[in-house]
Amino acid sequence: MTETAILPIPLSGQLINLCAALMLLLGFAMLAQRRILTLINLFMLQGGALFASTVIAAHSTGQHHLYWSAAITLLLKVIGLPWILHRLIRRLSVKWDVETLLNIPTTMLIGIVLVVISFNVAQPISQLSGTIMRATIGIALACTLLSFLMMITRSKAVPQVIAFLAMENSLFFAATSATYGMPMVVELGIALDVLVGMVILGVFFFQIREQFDSLDIRQMEKIKEE
Amino acid sequence: MIELALVLTIPLATALVLALWGHRACAALINAGGGLLTLVAAGALTCRVINEGNLTLFSDQFYVDPLNVFLIALTALVGFTTALFSQPYMRVEHDEGKLSGGRLRLYHSMFQLFMAAMLVALSTNNLGILWVSMEAATLTTVLLVALYRTPESLEAAWKYFILCGVGIAQALFGTILLYFAAERVLGHAGGALLWTNLSVVRASLEPTILSLAFVFLLVGYGTKTGLVPLHSWLPDAHAEGPTPVSAVLSGLLLNVALYAIIRCKVLVDGALGTHFAGNLMMGFGLLTVVVSAFYLSRQRDIKRLFGYSSIEHMGLITFAFGMGGPVASFAGLLHMTVHSLTKSAIFFAVGHAAQMAGTKVIEDIRGLIKRSPTIGWGLMLGTLAILGMPPFGVFTSEFMILTTAIKHYPWATPLLLAALGVAFAAMFGKVQEMAFGEPTVKPLAHNPALLPVFIHLGLVLMLGLWIPPYLADWYRQAAQLVGQG
Numbered sequence: 001m002t003e004t005a006i007l008p009i010p011l012s013g014q015l016i017n018l019c020a021a022l023m024l025l026l027g028f029a030m031l032a033q034r035r036i037l038t039l040i041n042l043f044m045l046q047g048g049a050l051f052a053s054t055v056i057a058a059h060s061t062g063q064h065h066l067y068w069s070a071a072i073t074l075l076l077k078v079i080g081l082p083w084i085l086h087r088l089i090r091r092l093s094v095k096w097d098v099e100t101l102l103n104i105p106t107t108m109l110i111g112i113v114l115v116v117i118s119f120n121v122a123q124p125i126s127q128l129s130g131t132i133m134r135a136t137i138g139i140a141l142a143c144t145l146l147s148f149l150m151m152i153t154r155s156k157a158v159p160q161v162i163a164f165l166a167m168e169n170s171l172f173f174a175a176t177s178a179t180y181g182m183p184m185v186v187e188l189g190i191a192l193d194v195l196v197g198m199v200i201l202g203v204f205f206f207q208i209r210e211q212f213d214s215l216d217i218r219q220m221e222k223i224k225e226e
Numbered sequence: 227m228i229e230l231a232l233v234l235t236i237p238l239a240t241a242l243v244l245a246l247w248g249h250r251a252c253a254a255l256i257n258a259g260g261g262l263l264t265l266v267a268a269g270a271l272t273c274r275v276i277n278e279g280n281l282t283l284f285s286d287q288f289y290v291d292p293l294n295v296f297l298i299a300l301t302a303l304v305g306f307t308t309a310l311f312s313q314p315y316m317r318v319e320h321d322e323g324k325l326s327g328g329r330l331r332l333y334h335s336m337f338q339l340f341m342a343a344m345l346v347a348l349s350t351n352n353l354g355i356l357w358v359s360m361e362a363a364t365l366t367t368v369l370l371v372a373l374y375r376t377p378e379s380l381e382a383a384w385k386y387f388i389l390c391g392v393g394i395a396q397a398l399f400g401t402i403l404l405y406f407a408a409e410r411v412l413g414h415a416g417g418a419l420l421w422t423n424l425s426v427v428r429a430s431l432e433p434t435i436l437s438l439a440f441v442f443l444l445v446g447y448g449t450k451t452g453l454v455p456l457h458s459w460l461p462d463a464h465a466e467g468p469t470p471v472s473a474v475l476s477g478l479l480l481n482v483a484l485y486a487i488i489r490c491k492v493l494v495d496g497a498l499g500t501h502f503a504g505n506l507m508m509g510f511g512l513l514t515v516v517v518s519a520f521y522l523s524r525q526r527d528i529k530r531l532f533g534y535s536s537i538e539h540m541g542l543i544t545f546a547f548g549m550g551g552p553v554a555s556f557a558g559l560l561h562m563t564v565h566s567l568t569k570s571a572i573f574f575a576v577g578h579a580a581q582m583a584g585t586k587v588i589e590d591i592r593g594l595i596k597r598s599p600t601i602g603w604g605l606m607l608g609t610l611a612i613l614g615m616p617p618f619g620v621f622t623s624e625f626m627i628l629t630t631a632i633k634h635y636p637w638a639t640p641l642l643l644a645a646l647g648v649a650f651a652a653m654f655g656k657v658q659e660m661a662f663g664e665p666t667v668k669p670l671a672h673n674p675a676l677l678p679v680f681i682h683l684g685l686v687l688m689l690g691l692w693i694p695p696y697l698a699d700w701y702r703q704a705a706q707l708v709g710q711g
Contacts, residue, residue, distance in 0.1 A: 124434045125403070128410070144399065151392065157384070164391055171398050178406040183419055186354030190398070193361040200365060201387070204372070208384065211377040 012060035019053035020136035047077030143170035232267035241338035248331030254313035261306035268302035289351035307678035312470035371467035382462035397446025403439035428496030450483035464533035469577030477570035507548030514541025519645035523652035555709030557626035564619035571682035572608035582667040593665030619689030
């Protein structure tokens with residue numbers, strides 16, 4: 001009875017769970033991180049964890065299109081976007097510490113609550129999923145909500161964008177863990193949108209700083225609700 | 227087949243051409259020409275669908291049925307008339323030094339790219355591609371909203387990008403869940419996101435997952451539709467972008483986002499067999515109508531005023547589709563059409579009125595009719611139409627929505643009536659003062675293009691008095707598709 005209830009998890013499954021745990025940990029680390037440079041590196045590491053888990057899933061299940069999806073992740077999220085971000089902050093010369101709207105311990109506590117909620121929400125989905133990564137759906141949802149929280153609590157433009165990209169990472173992770181990835185044309189389309197969006201924002205950063213003398217979103221209060 | 231290919235490639239090709247020559251004097255003509263060709267191709271596509279029924283094209287990746295072909299035709303029409311209007315409008319802006327040649331080039335090519343993204347979103351059969359093209363449409367409009375590069379426009383564009391980015395990420399999660407549910411039935415051969423396949427098997431999709439997916443999809447695409455409480459980007463984006471962009475945002479993009487919700491609702495209704503999706507949409511719709519009606523009276527900026535009016539009407543349409551059934555769905559589709567035509571006509575008139583006054587503040591715009599009767603009367607008639615005065619088409623659709631509500635959901639009727647009354651009082655008073663009174667506005671340097679305003683208002687008037695039989699058939703088929711849940 002007990003043997004059938006607790007199925008032994010294969011090595012690949014354990015490795016994927018490890019990557020998932022890493023992603024969640026990195027999500028929390030980003031939530032707590034004040035320095036922009038470290039934030040970008042954490043984002044890069046999260047992309048790395050996503051890449052590793054996708055490759056392992058591709059290898060262990062023989063789903064070859066996942067290799068392509070992993071390649072997109074590597075090119076875009078581990079190499080491309082962090083490189084663009086590094087260049088941007090060098091040219092904008094932003095080195096300052098990031099101010100948060102809420103203090104860090106409170107944010108972390110809210111984050112823990114979010115993780116509990118998302119595990120509860122994901123329970124029915126995990127039970128129905130037949131993939132070896134089903135345990136990770138809850139984590140993927142938790143990562144999404146953590147990035148969302150980070151987006152709300154940060155007041156500077158660059159960390160908001162990193163949070164946005166981290167959210168996109170988590171959604172990719174959700175897609176891989178629930179269904180072995182979306183169809184290829186959709187993944188390509190999403191990757192293209194993210195890249196174009198990033199380039200547009202890069203241009204925007206300069207404009208915002210020129211107009212507001214700062215990248216602080218709180219300066220943007222020109223439009224008033226009457 | 228060739229018609230759809232043309233509908234999609236003409237705007238793309240025009241965008242490419244305009245990316246090179248968008249700053250020349252002939253750019254506005256190329257823009258309008260591209261719009262006209264797209265309209266012709268969309269007309270041919272419509273005839274084809276009327277004669278031959280639903281089409282699936284390009285190895286099932288595109289699908290055209292009565293529901294989306296009418297939106298494709300509407301999008302092509304408003305796209306063309308907006309291109310006509312933008313010709314004199316942008317010339318004035320250029321002469322006043324608000325826009326350089328490079329900006330004009332960006333404007334023209336992004337406008338066409340935006341049209342292409344919307345047309346792909348409407349015609350695709352793949353719910354994943356629908357998401358991708360919605361995001362692409364968001365990105366192009368972010369650039370358009372920030373066109374003037376003033377602090378206000380940057381703020382509006384940033385808010386727009388972040389809010390819609392978050393919203394549309396929720397929609398992506400919803401799409402992933404939908405795919406997950408579909409894959410269990412259809413297998414992952416690649417056909418599990420195709421709407422035609424999904425609608426066949428929708429009764430056997432897992433209900434728990436689909437209800438969760440619909441919540442995410444409604445919140446996600448609802449942000450783009452401007453549903454309260456995620457509406458705050460909309461008035462800013464409408465107010466700070468150039469007026470042709472406000473016209474297409476209000477008239478077209480909101481419709482496309484709503485279309486995405488409707489497509490998903492059909493699937494969820496089939497899987498659940500309950501009124502869960504409809505109830506959610508009714509709740510959001512009613513909240514949106516009531517909240518935005520009360521915001522209307524507090525607006526001092528003319529473009530924000532009409533932005534809030536768009537939110538109100540989107541709420542009304544969402545409510546109509548939420549009620550479901552053939553009459554309410556028919557009314558919803560009709561309201562989508564007449565709102566899109568009327569609101570873009572109003573924005574055309576508002577754009578020129580703001581140029582004449584040199585400001586968007588309502589108090590400083592006075593005496594439009596004395597200076598330019600066409601602009602003044604265009605604005606006045608458009609406002610009367612959008613407020614649901616007979617004999618315009620908005621009256622017909624609002625009347626149908628209200629009578630259905632009285633019949634099936636009597637508790638909602640007083641709320642709707644009160645909201646419509648408040649909106650009337652707020653908008654009519656403000657617009658009347660702008661149209662009449664002692665003139666403070668100056669005449670325009672160029673002749674304004676007001677033909678589009680009166681074409682749109684004429685169509686809305688016609689739809690109020692007489693809906694052509696084939697159009698009514700078409701609405702009925704689409705309403706049947708939507709309202710059978």
